[in-house]
Amino acid sequence: MAADPYEEFRRAVERPEDALDLGRAALAIAESEYPRLDTTAYLARIDELAIAVTKHLTGDESGPHRSIAALNYVLFQKCAFRGNRDDYFDAKNSFLNEVIDRRIGIPITLSVLYMEVARRIGLPLLGVGFPGHFLVKYLDDREEIVIDPFNGGDIRTVDSLQELLAGLYGKPVALSPQLLDPVTKKQILRRMLNNLKFIYLRRRDLVKASAALDRMMIAEPNLPEDLRERGQVYLALEYFPQAKADFESYLRLAPDAPDAGKIRDQLVDLAGRGTSIH
Numbered sequence: 001m002a003a004d005p006y007e008e009f010r011r012a013v014e015r016p017e018d019a020l021d022l023g024r025a026a027l028a029i030a031e032s033e034y035p036r037l038d039t040t041a042y043l044a045r046i047d048e049l050a051i052a053v054t055k056h057l058t059g060d061e062s063g064p065h066r067s068i069a070a071l072n073y074v075l076f077q078k079c080a081f082r083g084n085r086d087d088y089f090d091a092k093n094s095f096l097n098e099v100i101d102r103r104i105g106i107p108i109t110l111s112v113l114y115m116e117v118a119r120r121i122g123l124p125l126l127g128v129g130f131p132g133h134f135l136v137k138y139l140d141d142r143e144e145i146v147i148d149p150f151n152g153g154d155i156r157t158v159d160s161l162q163e164l165l166a167g168l169y170g171k172p173v174a175l176s177p178q179l180l181d182p183v184t185k186k187q188i189l190r191r192m193l194n195n196l197k198f199i200y201l202r203r204r205d206l207v208k209a210s211a212a213l214d215r216m217m218i219a220e221p222n223l224p225e226d227l228r229e230r231g232q233v234y235l236a237l238e239y240f241p242q243a244k245a246d247f248e249s250y251l252r253l254a255p256d257a258p259d260a261g262k263i264r265d266q267l268v269d270l271a272g273r274g275t276s277i278h
Contacts, residue, residue, distance in 0.1 A: 005032070005211075006218055008039070013186060013219050020185045023096065023116040026109070029192060030095040032211055042097050046113070049074060050120030057121065064138045064145060067123045071114065072153035079103060081110060083150040094196045107150040108134040108192055114149040126182035129191060130161075132168040137180065146180065186219045193219070197229075206237050224254040228263065235266070244270045 004010070012025035023046055027039045056070040075081045084093050084104045092098040099105035099113060111127060111134045118125045118136075128135040128146065135156065138145040146156040156164070162175045183191075193216045200209035213230040217223070231246030247263050247270070254260065 006215060009215055010218050013189065017184055017186070022112060022185045022188065025185070025189055026096040026112050026192065029189065029196070029215060030097045032208075032215070033091070033095060034097060037097055042100055045100055046116050047120060049079070049113075049117045052078070053117060053121050064123060064140075064143075067118070067121060068138070068145065068147060068153065068155070071118060071121075071123070075114065075117065075149075076152040081105070081113070081149075082152070083107070083110065089199055089202065091196060091199050094192055094199070105150075106134075106195070107148075108188065108195065110149040111136050112188065112192070114147070114153070127185070127188045128180055129183040129187065130179055131165065133164060134188075134191065135180075137182070139182070144180075189219045190216050201233075206233050209233050210237070222249075222253060224250050224257065227253065228259070231263075235270075240270055240273050 008031055009025065009028035012021065012028045015021075023043055024039060027037065027042055031037050031039075053067075053070045053074045056073060057067065081099075081103045084090065084106060087093075088106060092102065093104070093106040094109060096109055096112060099109045105113070115125045115127065115136055123138065125136045125138055125147070128137050133148075133150065136147050136149060138147070146161065148154045148156050154160075158175065161180075162172075165173045165175055165179070193212045197209050197212040197216070200206070200212060210230060210233045213226055213233065217226050217230070220226075227246045227250040231243045231250060234240075234243035234246060244267060247267050250257075251260060251263055251267075257263075
């Protein structure tokens with residue numbers, strides 16, 4: 001029997017939220033591109049970054065602001081991690097191992113690294129699925145600190161968040177509190193995979209796009225939009241039985257969807273195509 005190419009990712013995400021190792025799961029995403037990836041070695045490098053941060057936390061000062069300052073110094077000054085503004089849609093930006101090696105990434109991968117180093121020094125951070133620009137935040141009974149790892153760990157004020165939002169939409173948009181709601185680790189992984197899927201579709205690399213969708217569905221099964229999209233990718237690849245199965249599942253889960261009629265028409269067309277084996 002062939003080995004399950006998703007085994008490590010499946011094992012990483014099939015855990016409760018508080019037991020899910022975000023760094024390990026993010027590296028399991030990279031195994032699709034780097035099948036011989038030494039996950040243990042990269043986790044050790046994250047450990048080393050945390051040790052370096054801890055060395056800057058000696059003394060009488062304590063608290064989240066002190067920890068954030070030490071994180072920012074080690075990651076963005078000493079180690080020179082930075083956002084990739086020149087080649088934002090390079091797939092390497094979405095692989096945590098490449099971010100660690102090249103010290104460059106996009107908001108979500110830099111945020112994952114930031115969160116994992118912070119966790120190792122005892123600073124609990126939450127992911128924030130801000131539109132178009134992933135952030136992290138510290139939250140306790142007294143304060144909320146929003147941090148932007150893509151921009152050197154800047155602390156985001158309400159005004160700067162409002163400016164960021166207006167820049168993303170090209171017009172003033174109200175900053176609602178819900179935009180700063182924390183997301184789960186599985187939602188973070190899905191967003192990483194969604195970025196990869198988008199990059200692969202942009203390059204017309206449909207096989208890799210379907211693999212990204214497979215992992216998205218492992219992280220959060222039975223989302224109708226994923227089934228529909230994977231069905232469309234399978235259809236483009238002429239994997240007709242697989243497309244048929246996904247479209248049928250989509251209609252079972254979302255029989256009254258606005259595009260249900262179109263999907264039913266595609267199923268009728270698929271019935272006339274016969275079977276194609278891939």
